[in-house]
Amino acid sequence: MAARTVVRLALTRGTRAISEGRPRPTATITTYVHQGGARLVGSLPSTLRRGDSTHDPTDEEVEAPPGLASLGTLLAHHEAAGLTITVDTAGARRPLGGPADQAAYRILQEALTNAARHGTGHRARIQFTYTKAGVDITVTNPRSARHVNGSPRPGGGHGLIGMRERVTLLGGSLEAGHRDGTFRVHARIPAPAPDGVQPT
Structure with missing residues (x-):
């Protein structure tokens, strides 16, 4: 609905x-x-x-959806649970702003959750590639074929569908799949750089 x-x-x-x-x-x-x-x-x-008409909006402050500014907290959460995460960045890192920033965070959140639940080796790698047109985000983690082809967990599949729908609304794309013992999620998120900002 x-x-x-x-x-x-x-x-x-x-x-x-x-x-x-x-x-x-x-x-x-x-x-x-x-x-x-x-x-x-x-x-x-x-x-x-805010949908509940009986809720008094003055009772609590409505928090903004998280973005990449909260990435450090997300990484710390997974590392505390035993996941070793490597982060690499290519290009000039810059704020994405608005829905693109929120989509980037949600994709990383879902991809790291999948890596922690279904991956093998307790490690994951994040690659940011910033361009003038936006950012590419790639998350990879070791995963055996048994974990990919086994019985799905309850609600399995909805995370990838949600990520793809979120990126598609922004005019981007998302690919996810298993190859040679590695599960890879790759998202391309449009977020044009302001005039004067050039990727390195």
Whole structure:
């Protein structure tokens, strides 16, 4: 139900933005809808928390969805549980902002959770590659074929589906699969760099 509501609201906001100006090409219309949907996905958790009409918003402060600024805390959590994590960065690291930043965090959160639950060797590697168009995030961890082809855990598969949907709303892509004893998650998240910011 929540997913259908997000789609309807995304289309409504995209259409409203278009109607306020002159007619635009189809590609631009699609961009408006993608941007509206991405903003809604980013704000959905706080929207759902406010959904109870009996809840007094002054009772507690609504927290913003986490982004890459919280990555250190996420890594520390998994390392304390026994997962050894290596982080490499290529290109000039920069703030992504808004939905792209939140999507990057959620992808890392899900990928590391999968590595801790299903990986072998208790280690994972994160690779950030920043470009002018956005950022590529690759998470790899050792995993035997038995863990990949075995019985799925309860709710299994929904994490990858959620990651893919989140990135697709931003106009990006996500691939995940097992090869040669390694499970790999690769996400490409569009987040154009401001003028004057050049990747190294």
